[in-house]
Amino acid sequence: MTSVQRSILLSAADRYGGVILIFVATAVLSRLLSPAEFGVFAVVNAIAAVLTASFQEFGGANYLIQKDELSSEDVRSAFTVTLGISLGIAGFLFALGGPLSHWYAEHELKRGLEVTSLNFLLAPFSGTISALLRRELKFGALATYNLASSAGGVVVSIGLAMAGFSYMAPIWGGVAGSIILTAMLLARHQGVGALLRPSLSGYREVVSFGLYSSGVSVINVFYNLAPQLFLGKILDFMSLGLYSRAINLTQMFDKLVSRVLDPVIMPAIVERRKAGEDLKTIYLNSIGLLSAVQWPFMIFIALMAEPIISIWLGQSWLEIVPLVRLLCIASMALFAACLSYPMLVAVGSVRDALISSMISVPPSLLVVLGASFFGVQAVAASTLLTLPFQAAVAIYFIGRHLRLRLGEVALALMKSSIVAATTATGVAVCAALTTAGVLSSPFGLALSLSVAALGWWLxxxxxxxxxxxHVHRTAAGLARFAPRLLPSRSAL
Incomplete structure (x- = not known):
């Protein structure tokens, strides 16, 4: 098993463990909190996410990872810039609570935003240490810390929800998770303390990279969260809560696959670039692999949305089924989204990453804003236009640097389209039988999973x-790797 494969495996253990915890927490919290309460939490979370994106790339993970030679002064400068900006944003968010509560006509937002600001005080410490561990491909340690912090956050969230803390339960749970993660990273890596002393000797390079990188992050994060911000103001918090739950299910691929690959993609591409490999070949091979997983996955969620929601969230959430189906179909255009930014950084054009976002996102935001006045289903339907447009712009900019032709992209995706079709055929039959009442929701879902796996492999x-x-190779690697996780007989 190569270092990259091992990193992906450990990153998968981290992400899948986190997804399981979130899955359980969502199932429990959906029965303890109302859609309106989820709506308040969604607004707080959306605002915090946009502000986080505005500073995390100033000295964040991507800067520390992409730099060929990293000195202690580079790390200290990156940490100092990040710390200064995060402190300013924490104060800004705390002060913003009152005005935003008035603007949304929801006084409960104020307390949520004030508590969420605590996360920004911890982010520079945990973010810097995590980035260094990622650079060194130490994903085993990261998995341990992330899972421990996620478990702590889930326990706090559920406990507080049961105690009647309403929408504040998951907010306090998030803060608890941040405290646990930061404490573990600092306690287990005490030697890194010398790298966290303030220094501005290399701030120019940090800020130069961060301006473009954070610009990309802010624009894309704001677009992803804009529907929740618009719906909370234009419609009501119940509509916002419904849309937020639909998005959570639609983004399951990101949680299970893209976020597993995200920590590994940048270091892996940088490593292969240094080795002199052809980035065009890497990109075409990668989109072929990703589409063969993403397309069948999104089709499965779209077809089986009703039984999934019924079992996971409960009958009271079934009205989000049409939203989930629209969002899944639109999201199929984003099969290569996780490659766009790393590829443009690898070719030395982080500036183009920002330009492509500035071209594609503002028109998309206008479409979403207009759709908000027609209801939550119109917002979901608008993604059928906006997401393919954004994907096309990103591929165009990458193609300029890699000299891609449209025919080459189509050829790389041809086999994946057949895989998606064979997967969808059996799942569609199971979905029809479940909807008709021939199969119960649990049995229909279990059967469709088996049929989907068989159709995908076929x-x-x-x-x-x-x-x-790659499936066979990974399975063989797992077979060799698994015995190392178990104690030897001589030790028993």
Whole structure:
């Protein structure tokens, strides 16, 4: 197993463990909190996420990872810039609570925003240490810390929700998770303390990279969260809560796959670039692999949305089924989204990453804003226009640097389209039988998972898809790696 494969495996353990915890927490909290209460939490979370994106790339993970030679002064400068900006944003968010509560006509927002500001005081410490561990591909340690902090946050969230803390329960849970993560990183890596002393000797380079990188992050994060911000103001918090739950289910692919790959993609591409490999070949191979997973996954969620929501969230949330289906179909255009930013950084054009976002996102925001006046379903339907447009712009900018032709992209995706079709055929039959009442929701969902897996593997085999080789290789690597996780007989 190569270092990159091992990193992906450990990152997967981290992310999947976190997803399981979130899955359980969401199922429990959906039965303890109302859609309106979730709506208040969603607004607080959206505002905090946009502000986080505005500073985290100033000396954040991508700067520390992409730099060929990293000195202690580079780390100290990055940490100092991040710390200064985060302190300013924490104060700004605390002061923003009152005006935003008045603007949304929801006084409960104030307390939520004030508590959320505590996270910004911890982020520079945990973010810097985590970035250094990612740079060194120490994903095993990161997995341990992240899972421990996530578990702590989930326990606090559920406990407080049961105690009647309403929408504040998951907010305090998030703060608890941040405290646990920061404490563990500082306690287990005491030697890194010398790197966290203030210094501005290399601030110019940090800020130069951060201006473009954070610009990309802010624009895209704001777009992703804009529907929640618009709906909370234009419609009501119940509509916002429904849309937030629909987005959570639609983004399951990101949680299960993209976020597993995200910590590894940048270091891996930088490493292969240094080795002189052709980035065009890497990109075409990568979109072929990603689409063979993302397309079948999104089709499965769209077709089986009703039984999934019924079992996971409960009958009271079934009205989000049409939203989930629209969002899943639109999200299929984002099969290569996790590659766009790392590829443009790898070719030395982080500026183009910002330009492409500035071209595609503002028109998309106008479409979403207009749709908000027609209801939550119109907002979901608007993504059928906006997401493909954003994907096309990103691929165009990458294609300029890699000299991609449209035919090459289509050829790289041809086998994946067949895999998606073979997967969808069986799942569609199961969905029809479940909707007709022939199969119960639990049995229909279990059967559809088996049918989907069989159809997916059949599609890979029929097309001799490159992903099949990686599946076999990873399985063989796991077979060799697993015994190391178990105690030897001599030790028993």
């Amino acid at each position: 599609g890979l085999a029929l097309t001799s898809h490159p992903l099949l080789y």
